[in-house]
Amino acid sequence: xxxxxxxxxxxxxxxxxxxxxxxxxxxxxxxxxxxxxxxxxxxxxxxxxxxxxxxxxxxxxxxxxxxxxxxxxxxxxxxxxxxxxxxxxxxxxxxxxxxxxxxxxxxxxxxx
Amino acid sequence: xxxxxxxxxxxxxxxxxxxxxxxxxxxxxxxxxxxxxxxxxxxxxxxxxxxxxxxxxxxxxxxxxxxxxxxxxxxxxxxxxxxxxxxxxxxxxxxxxxxxxxxxxxxxxxxxxxx
Numbered sequence: 001x002x003x004x005x006x007x008x009x010x011x012x013x014x015x016x017x018x019x020x021x022x023x024x025x026x027x028x029x030x031x032x033x034x035x036x037x038x039x040x041x042x043x044x045x046x047x048x049x050x051x052x053x054x055x056x057x058x059x060x061x062x063x064x065x066x067x068x069x070x071x072x073x074x075x076x077x078x079x080x081x082x083x084x085x086x087x088x089x090x091x092x093x094x095x096x097x098x099x100x101x102x103x104x105x106x107x108x109x110x111x112x
Numbered sequence: 113x114x115x116x117x118x119x120x121x122x123x124x125x126x127x128x129x130x131x132x133x134x135x136x137x138x139x140x141x142x143x144x145x146x147x148x149x150x151x152x153x154x155x156x157x158x159x160x161x162x163x164x165x166x167x168x169x170x171x172x173x174x175x176x177x178x179x180x181x182x183x184x185x186x187x188x189x190x191x192x193x194x195x196x197x198x199x200x201x202x203x204x205x206x207x208x209x210x211x212x213x214x215x216x217x218x219x220x221x222x223x224x225x226x227x
Contacts (some may be wrong), residue, residue, distance in 0.1 A: 022137060041154075042116075042203055042218035090154065097167055098143050098207050098214055102155040 003109050006089060006106040019076040023089030024069075030073050031092045032065055033100065036085045038050065046074075071103040079110045116219035118204050124225045130192040133222045136185055137155055137206030145216060146189050147203040153204075161187065162209075194226045 090100040
């Protein structure tokens with residue numbers, strides 16, 4: 001079963017705009033990660049935020065985590081056509097052996 | 113580093129045939145994960161290994177699926193006999209437990225079509 005649920009399922013924006021997607025989860029976590037998947041490729045790790053962190057930045061990416069609401073958001077600022085991909089959140093549980101549970105993903109299309 | 117290597121990249125087979133998918137993790141990584149991705153079910157964890165030992169195979173769909181990791185640099189996922197519903201993209205991922213960042217590194221996947 002999937003732990004994380006992304007919202008929206010799909011997002012279409014123009015270059016230069018910001019893209020925001022959300023992830024909700026159900027059980028306690030150790031960390032939450034975001035991955036990107038380009039069409040026909042494997043997943044690529046973007047950023048990790050630990051359960052004791054509230055916000056993290058990496059380049060044009062900003063991730064927030066609200067453990068009280070069991071939710072996270074990923075913001076991509078000044079989007080580019082190359083950001084077109086599916087984005088997945090993945091949660092690492094407190095008892096995990098490094099096991100992650102992935103959500104269904106948000107499909108983002110950035111048009112020039 | 114070459115990253116996680118999977119072979120074949122594409123496989124087309126007929127129902128009932130045996131299929132073997134192969135994975136070479138990143139050198140030094142001590143965890144290896146097998147996932148299956150379909151439109152209907154998303155990304156599912158099938159099985160994972162730590163130091164070549166299977167830790168959790170609860171995601172393996174049924175007895176037709178088996179996975180082995182004979183050494184730190186090689187793993188196989190076998191489906192015998194294959195069925196059309198096994199059609200999916202199968203990913204292998206590896207991770208090093210010694211890193212603070214608990215990142216999994218994914219291979220390019222094997223796209224399996226069972227006719």
